Structure formats: structure tokens, C-alpha cells
Amino acid sequence: MPVAIDSRRVSHVPIIPALKHQFGFPALAKRYSALSLLRHALLPSSPWPRAWRSPAPKSSYDVVIIGGGGHGLATAYYLAANHGIKNVAVIERGYIGSGNVGRNTTIVRSNYMIGGNTKFFEFSLQLWEGLSHTLNFNVMLSQRGQIGLAHNPSQMDVLARKGNIMRLHGIDAELLDRGQVMKLLPYLDYSDAARFPVVGGIIQQRAGTVRHDAVAWGYARAASDLGVDIIENCEMTGFTMEQGKVTGIETTKGPIRAGKTAIAVAGHSSHVAAKAGLRLPVESHLLQAFVSEPIKPLIHHVVSFGAELFYISQSDKGGLVFGGHIDGFNNYTQRGQLPKIQTVAECAVSLIPAVSRLRLLRHWAGIMDMTPDGAPFICGTPIPNLYLDGGWCYQGFKAIPASGWTFAHTVAKGEAHELNRCFSLDRFEKGGELDDHGAGNWNYKQ
Ligand SMILES: Cc1cc2nc3c(=O)[nH]c(=O)nc-3n(C[C@H](O)[C@H](O)[C@H](O)COP(=O)(O)OP(=O)(O)OC[C@H]3O[C@@H](n4cnc5c(N)ncnc54)[C@H](O)[C@@H]3O)c2cc1C
Numbered sequence: 001m002p003v004a005i006d007s008r009r010v011s012h013v014p015i016i017p018a019l020k021h022q023f024g025f026p027a028l029a030k031r032y033s034a035l036s037l038l039r040h041a042l043l044p045s046s047p048w049p050r051a052w053r054s055p056a057p058k059s060s061y062d063v064v065i066i067g068g069g070g071h072g073l074a075t076a077y078y079l080a081a082n083h084g085i086k087n088v089a090v091i092e093r094g095y096i097g098s099g100n101v102g103r104n105t106t107i108v109r110s111n112y113m114i115g116g117n118t119k120f121f122e123f124s125l126q127l128w129e130g131l132s133h134t135l136n137f138n139v140m141l142s143q144r145g146q147i148g149l150a151h152n153p154s155q156m157d158v159l160a161r162k163g164n165i166m167r168l169h170g171i172d173a174e175l176l177d178r179g180q181v182m183k184l185l186p187y188l189d190y191s192d193a194a195r196f197p198v199v200g201g202i203i204q205q206r207a208g209t210v211r212h213d214a215v216a217w218g219y220a221r222a223a224s225d226l227g228v229d230i231i232e233n234c235e236m237t238g239f240t241m242e243q244g245k246v247t248g249i250e251t252t253k254g255p256i257r258a259g260k261t262a263i264a265v266a267g268h269s270s271h272v273a274a275k276a277g278l279r280l281p282v283e284s285h286l287l288q289a290f291v292s293e294p295i296k297p298l299i300h301h302v303v304s305f306g307a308e309l310f311y312i313s314q315s316d317k318g319g320l321v322f323g324g325h326i327d328g329f330n331n332y333t334q335r336g337q338l339p340k341i342q343t344v345a346e347c348a349v350s351l352i353p354a355v356s357r358l359r360l361l362r363h364w365a366g367i368m369d370m371t372p373d374g375a376p377f378i379c380g381t382p383i384p385n386l387y388l389d390g391g392w393c394y395q396g397f398k399a400i401p402a403s404g405w406t407f408a409h410t411v412a413k414g415e416a417h418e419l420n421r422c423f424s425l426d427r428f429e430k431g432g433e434l435d436d437h438g439a440g441n442w443n444y445k446q
Pocket of ligand 1: 067069070071072091092093097099100101102103105234235236237264265267272287288289323366367368392394396397398
């Protein structure tokens with residue numbers, strides 16, 4: 001029998017009580033509002049200004065961030081907004097949104113079990129809840145609820161334990177029996193022939209999806225407005241070092257000096273860090289995403305299969321958006337492999353037989369950092385003036401606000417924030433692994 005979930009009323013315990021600028025607005029040159037929309041509609045001769053500036057790089061900055069994905073841009077924004085450090089450059093080798101921040105399945109949630117993860121991801125979800133106001137940019141947060149399914153009684157026990165841990169941290173979670181799942185998800189296979197019978201599930205109502213491009217554009221616009229230089233089409237090619245310290249970077253647009261340098265390059269962390277002589281415990285793997293042809297509204301939640309790693313939701317355009325495990329071998333191609341398409345399609349059909357009649361519209365892959373415990377690094381490094389935000393695998397999109405907030409704190413103050421203390425590089429020496437998935441030291445299983 002599954003353990004009953006703790007029935008005490010859940011109230012959201014603010015992890016950081018003073019999210020004071022959550023409902024304030026950055027001083028944007030051009031605020032987006034219903035009135036400004038009307039003015040531009042009536043006066044087409046006054047064009048919208050560019051969302052962010054496109055400056056040439058200066059010769060020197062207080063902080064240079066390598067990588068203009070979600071993490072790099074959020075870090076730049078919080079450095080300026082929370083710490084007043086505005087002489088900052090974000091160096092992006094492609095265009096904003098060209099990396100994983102624009103390639104993911106957009107799921108945000110905070111249903112993690114292990115101490116450090118639980119608080120960190122709940123803080124991130126709280127930041128997501130106010131982000132459109134904070135950035136004056138609609139990031140299209142859709143709190144449609146995420147349902148994790150159980151296919152046997154022992155999985156129900158695990159879900160109950162997870163739910164209890166979440167509720168003890170003030171995070172919303174409700175255990176669902178089979179009848180409740182049938183009401184919410186009538187399209188699953190409940191027949192006697194179902195390969196994986198559904199016995200119940202767990203829902204986090206506040207979880208859901210966020211429009212990924214909008215996150216990159218919103219942070220870029222707000223950071224640029226606070227004075228951050230966003231340098232696109234500029235690749236970092238090496239570090240400049242003096243007496244063992246990082247003093248700047250070499251780029252395809254020339255050298256840039258930096259008081260502090262921060263790496264936020266997602267799937268490229270290991271070879272960027274290697275340029276400073278730092279060997280990271282990171283492997284790079286592909287993760288694929290899939291979108292079907294559009295159909296009428298069918299799936300109103302984010303649904304996660306319990307028998308394999310498989311998750312599915314429906315986009316506003318009607319496409320079913322889904323994904324599974326990483327491809328399982330090291331790769332930098334950003335192109336997915338056929339065997340994974342088959343596994344993911346098998347999961348989709350065994351869970352929702354009706355999708356067997358749909359056509360796959362497109363699929364793509366992103367390069368993911370995998371660490372030995374599946375948890376990230378948000379920390380300083382053994383090299384003075386060099387900081388690292390990396391190791392983001394499946395959880396890296398939902399983490400963007402909290403990662404940016406805590407990494408900015410670490411870069412600004414040279415010390416860990418209470419929420420990223422556990423994400424250090426030396427945790428493996430000290431027995432501080434955060435193995436939430438319970439997969440042990442098997443990167444490809446996480
Ligand atoms: C298919 C897929 C589905 C996913 N689904 C989810 C999900 O549903 N929920 C979730 O939480 N997470 C998800 N993730 C994970 C998440 O997207 C990533 O972990 C996260 O986006 C990584 O951080 P980022 O946004 O900063 O990365 P990126 O956007 O990749 O940013 C890193 C940037 O660094 C740049 N760069 C690299 N090297 C250099 C250099 N030398 N010089 C200058 N710039 C450089 C790159 O061009 C890139 O733009 C998914 C990932 C993939 C691939």
C-alpha cells in the first residue's frame with residue numbers, strides 16, 4: 001500500500017522572503033504595455049526599438065560571461081539588478097537563443113527529493129512565477145500541472161515519499177489514485193492489455209511550461225537595458241592568464257580583459273574549461289526533442305511516464321512536444337540518432353495509443369553536460385577569477401532563474417549563496433553527491 005501523503009495544508013514558504021524586485025519593473029527604455037502596443041499600432045511610423053543593443057566589445061569589463069544561453073543571460077541580469085555590477089559583457093558565439101535555451105521541451109517544476117535540489121528548484125519556480133513582471137516581457141508561464149505516473153505499488157510508495165518531502169518543504173504536491181488519474185488523463189491506455197498499467201500518480205499543480213525563446217529574449221532585453229553588453233557572433237577562443245590567474249579572454253573579435261570571468265556554455269563546459277587547464281567531471285551527450293503535427297487540445301498537463309523516462313505536453317500551436325533519455329554516448333553533433341526516436345515513439349504509443357496515428361513533424365537535439373551525479377556546478381574554480389555554471393542536463397531550463405540569481409551572487413561576492421553551496425566542484429571528494437535520480441555513477445542513465 002502506498003504511504004499516505006502528509007495532509008497538512010501546504011502554503012508556499014518563501015525561501016528568500018524578500019524577492020523585492022519580483023513585482024517591480026526594470027527601468028526599460030521602452031516598456032511593453034497595452035498603451036505602447038496601441039501607440040505603435042496607430043503610429044506605424046514610430047518603429048519598435050531593438051529589444052537589446054548590439055555593441056562592439058569594449059577592451060575591458062568587470063565581469064565577462066562566456067555563453068549567451070539562459071544561464072549566461074540570467075546571470076548578467078542579476079549581476080546588474082541585484083548587485084549593481086553593470087560593466088558586464090555576455091560573449092555568445094552564435095545568436096541569442098541558438099543553444100539549448102531554445103531547444104528544450106520547456107518544462108518547469110520543483111518536484112525534487114534531495115535537500116539541495118528541493119530548495120533550489122522551488123526558489124526557481126517562485127522566480128518563474130513573477131518573471132514576466134520582473135522582466136516586463138511575457139515569458140508565457142503556463143502552470144498547467146505536471147503529473148508523474150506510477151505503474152506498480154512500489155512506484156506509488158516512491159511518489160508518496162517524494163510528495164511528503166516536497167510538502168515538508170512547503171512545496172505543493174498531491175498524490176492521485178488510479179480513478180483520479182483516469183479523470184485528468186482520460187486518453188491513457190487503461191485497458192487490460194496495457195503494457196504498463198497505470199496505478200496512480202502525483203501532481204504538482206504549479207509546475208508547467210514556459211516559452212523558451214521568450215526567456216532568452218526577456219533576460220537579454222532586461223540585462224541590456226541595465227547596461228550589460230551582449231556580444232553575439234563572437235566566439236571565446238582562449239583565456240589570458242597572468243601568474244596563474246585568469247585576466248581575460250581571447251575572442252574572434254579580439255582580446256577582452258576581465259576582472260572576473262564566468263563560464264556558462266552548457267554542453268561545451270568541459271572543452272571551454274580545458275582552455276584554462278581545468279579538467280571537469282563532465283561528459284557531453286545529446287538529448288532529443290520531438291514535435292508532432294498539430295492537433296486539437298488533447299493533453300492539458302505535462303505528463304511523465306513512470307516506466308521509462310518519457311515526458312509529453314501540448315504546445316499552444318497544437319503540436320505534441322515530447323522527449324526521453326539522452327542518446328547514451330558522447331556527441332557534439334546536435335543531430336539525434338534513429339534508435340532513440342524508436343524508443344521514444346514506443347513510450348508514446350504504449351502510454352497514449354491514439355498518438356500512433358500522428359505524424360512526427362520534426363525533431364532535434366541539444367548538447368548536454370552530464371555530471372557523475374546528474375547535478376550541476378554553480379561555483380568558483382581552483383583558478384582565481386574563474387567561475388563555473390555548468391553540468392546542466394535534463395533540469396537546466398527550469399533552473400535558469402535560480403541559477404542566474406545564485407551564480408550572480410557567487411561571482412559578485414566570491415562566495416556561495418546558501419542555495420548553491422551544494423553545487424560545488426569538490427563535492428565528489430567530500431561525499432556530497434546529489435543523486436536525485438538514484439542512478440549512481442552512470443551518466444547515461446540519469
Ligand atoms: C532536447 C532538450 C530538451 C530539454 N528539455 C528540458 C526541459 O523540459 N526542462 C528543463 O529544465 N531542461 C530541459 N533541457 C535542458 C536545458 O535546455 C539546458 O540544460 C539549458 O538550457 C542549458 O543552459 P543554457 O540555456 O545556458 O544553454 P545554451 O542555450 O546552450 O547556452 C550556452 C551558450 O554558450 C555558447 N557557447 C558555447 N561555447 C562558446 C564559446 N567558446 N564562446 C562563446 N559562446 C559559446 C553556445 O553557443 C550557447 O548559446 C532540455 C535540453 C534539450 C537539449
